[in-house]
Amino acid sequence: MKTIGALNQNDAVDDSTRSIELVARGAEACIYRTPSGFLKERPKKSYRHPALDKELREGRTTREFRILQKAHSLGCHVPGVQQLDKTRLLLVEIQGDPVHAVIDQSPIIAHQIGREVAKLHQAHIIHGDLTTSNMIWRDGVVTLIDFGLAFSSQRVEDMAVDLHVLHQSLSSKHHGIEQYAWRHFLQGYRMWDGASEVILRLRTVQSRGRNKGS
Incomplete structure (x- = not known):
């Protein structure tokens, strides 16, 4: 055990x-x-x-x-x-509020989300399902949960797709605050050295998604 x-x-x-x-x-x-x-x-x-x-x-x-x-x-x-x-x-049962229930009132929470995702990516961990439903907020701390789709990868593409999933979650579920929250997320995410390359690749991933939908 x-x-x-x-x-x-x-x-x-x-x-x-x-x-x-x-x-x-x-x-x-x-x-x-x-x-x-x-x-x-x-x-x-x-x-x-x-x-x-x-x-x-x-x-x-x-x-x-x-x-x-x-x-x-x-x-x-x-x-x-x-x-x-x-x-x-x-x-362990994590006490607190689901982020999806509180981020509309406090979009600055996204800064802490960015820091937590940065820690994962720095460790070459891809969450695979980064939505605000898979995060718990308590006392200034964001805890990431549900790693059922997670995997290990050093590929910038995989990290960018992780961010793309989160951006889509913010856009679809938190339409009024998604831009403000996303700016705070990127501020937190930039805590690690590889952030700029991932964010640049994210633009390519998003562009592919738009082309598929057109």
Whole structure:
């Protein structure tokens, strides 16, 4: 059993004897609230070949754990995590407000988002789903959550696509403040040396998106 963050090995969930509550069901994973934190489980998929299904579920669970482990060790604000077995993780429940619920009133929060994303990219971690729904705000700190699509990459293109996803999230969900919030995000993101190259590549990514839509 592997552990990082604010969890310890005594926090393991025995879901046969302790109450759990389903709080989210995604395409690849289910999230349960337990007395010890959030249990993330990748259930079997009957439409996939059993051997392939096992490989995908176990591989994605291990990858997510290792990425969270690396991010946590480098000072990124991410949930503490414990790998219970090959397809289940136990995550610390982060207290606070979802960023999507508060950023319209306080768009300056985007500055802290920029700093957190910069830490990830500096560590060559791509989140893969940077939306304001996957961030928690509390006491001046943004915690990034849901690393189910995350992967490791040194490619500037992958980092630019990460930013593109966030920009689209701001534009679609926070239409009134997206430009102001984006300026604050870029100010925070520029804390790392590679920021300028990523931002420049972002323009190319956005241009491709506009051309596809025309």
